[in-house]
Amino acid sequence: xxxxxxxxxxGHGTENDFVILPDxxxxxxxxxxxxxxxxxxxxxxxxDGVLHVVRAAAHPDARHMAGEAEWFMxxxxxxxxxAEMCGNGVRVFVRYLEHAGHITAGDVAVATRAGVRQAHLAxxxxxxxxxxxxxxxxxxxxxxxxxxxxxARNVNMGNPHAVAFVEDLAHAGTLYGEPPYSxxxxxxxxxxxxxxxxxxxxxxxxxxxxxxxxxxxxxxxGACAVAVAAARRDGLDPxxxxxxxxxxxxxxxxTLLITERPDGRVEMTGPAVILAxxxxxxxxxxxxxx
Numbered sequence: 001x002x003x004x005x006x007x008x009x010x011g012h013g014t015e016n017d018f019v020i021l022p023d024x025x026x027x028x029x030x031x032x033x034x035x036x037x038x039x040x041x042x043x044x045x046x047x048d049g050v051l052h053v054v055r056a057a058a059h060p061d062a063r064h065m066a067g068e069a070e071w072f073m074x075x076x077x078x079x080x081x082x083a084e085m086c087g088n089g090v091r092v093f094v095r096y097l098e099h100a101g102h103i104t105a106g107d108v109a110v111a112t113r114a115g116v117r118q119a120h121l122a123x124x125x126x127x128x129x130x131x132x133x134x135x136x137x138x139x140x141x142x143x144x145x146x147x148x149x150x151x152a153r154n155v156n157m158g159n160p161h162a163v164a165f166v167e168d169l170a171h172a173g174t175l176y177g178e179p180p181y182s183x184x185x186x187x188x189x190x191x192x193x194x195x196x197x198x199x200x201x202x203x204x205x206x207x208x209x210x211x212x213x214x215x216x217x218x219x220x221x222g223a224c225a226v227a228v229a230a231a232r233r234d235g236l237d238p239x240x241x242x243x244x245x246x247x248x249x250x251x252x253x254x255t256l257l258i259t260e261r262p263d264g265r266v267e268m269t270g271p272a273v274i275l276a277x278x279x280x281x282x283x284x285x286x287x288x289x290x
Contacts, residue, residue, distance in 0.1 A: 005279035008038075009096060011047060013088035013127075013272045015217035015253025020096050020274075026058040029289075032080025037288040038280075040080040044288075045280075048216045049086060050076040050095050056111045068116045071097060078210030085114035085158040087220015087268055089199065091127035093270035094119045099264035102251040114158025127272045131221065132158055133264035134228040141181040143193060147172040152193070153229040154182065157266070159211075161192045161225035169197050172207045175215035194222045196230065204230050205250035217253035222264045227258035238262045 009020040019038045020243035021028060030052060039047045055063040062072035073093045075086045090110055090196065097103045098121055105121045113205035118130040136158040143152045143164045148171055152162035163179060166172065172195035173179070179193050190211040196204050206226050208219040231237065238244050238260050246259040256270040 001073070005282055006285060007027055007277070007279055008045065009099075009274055009277040010047070011051075011272065011274045013091045013218065013220065014256060014270055016048050016086075016088035016219060016251075017047045017217075018051045018089055018092055019045050020051045020053060020092070022053045022096075023102065024053070024055045025060065026054045026074075027054070030074075030076065031289060032076075034285070034289050035076045035080040036078065048078055048210070048213050049083070049089060051086075051089055052076065053093065053096060058221050062111045062170060065116050066113040069111040071102070071108075072111040075112065075141040077210070078214075079212045083113070083159060083212065084279060085112050085117075085221055087131060087157070087222075088218050088270070088272075089220070090119060091220065091268075091270060091272040092128045092274075094121050094127050094129075095125065095274055098228055099274045108123070112158070123190040125251045125271060125273075126269055128267055128269040131224050131266045131268055132268055134197060134225065134229070134260070134280055136232070137186075139186050141178050141183065141186050141191075143181045145171060145179050145194075153185065153232070155225035157224050158219040160187050160189070161194060161222055162187070162191050163194045163196060163226055165196050165198075165230075167197065167208050169195055169205060171195065172209075175207065175209045177214070178211075179250060180207055192219060192222050192225075194219070194226050196226050199248075199250060201246040202230075202234075202246065203250075207252065217249035217257070218258065220268055220270070223249040223251060223256045223270055224258050228260055228266065231260060239264060268272070
């Protein structure tokens with residue numbers, strides 16, 4: 001680790017918050033222990049994850065996408081593990097690119113481990129992200145909390161989700177730990193688990209236990225998975241009707257609008273905020289990586 005101070009920013013999307021590390025040339029080593037310390041809300045900066053901002057051409061996981069997207073979102077969960085995708089993270093990532101002067105309002109492509117995501121930054125600061133197509137594997141799981149159990153729909157948005165519909169969001173419990181589910185073989189690499197309650201026509205609310213981060217205030221890919229699962233539960237499939245379907249999804253940190261289009265593309269619209277920037281003390285970095 002370099003002895004120079006490390007620049008960082010802090011941002012959030014519907015209160016799903018991130019430490020942002022600008023590193024265009026991929027020069028910063030990010031061992032899992034350092035990521036976990038950065039995300040520690042008492043001993044570090046605090047966040048649900050780290051957005052490592054790298055040019056796609058400079059990162060071995062993204063070089064094959066460099067012809068489509070200049071920038072790669074090298075996303076890390078709060079426990080230091082590498083993740084395929086983070087929907088709220090993409091919105092904050094795009095907002096950072098504008099903040100840093102790399103882009104202006106309009107369209108931008110972002111490389112992720114789940115593929116290239118197309119985004120649009122509106123002049124009011126909201127970001128719409130084309131999240132790709134949802135996959136709906138047939139094998140689901142049963143999720144259990146405090147003696148209650150629910151069937152959970154298997155939805156993949158580039159990362160895995162289990163969506164359970166409940167009468168009351170309080171039935172999800174504390175979500176300090178991962179809710180038990182079975183069979184475990186459905187999600188060999190772990191899963192994000194959403195608990196969903198109805199609020200009105202095409203309007204739901206959710207809580208989520210994110211893989212590698214515990215309960216978070218919001219999950220963008222989770223909100224997309226929830227909207228798709230709710231549409232199928234309600235007998236709506238844009239591929240069959242030819243008509244887009246939009247759901248309002250309330251998360252603890254705000255509201256997201258999710259639209260599924262007839263060609264299967266799922267779009268997410270919501271706010272993204274950059275709230276602080278500074279430099280990390282080299283002595284702290286040295287201690288964190290010792």
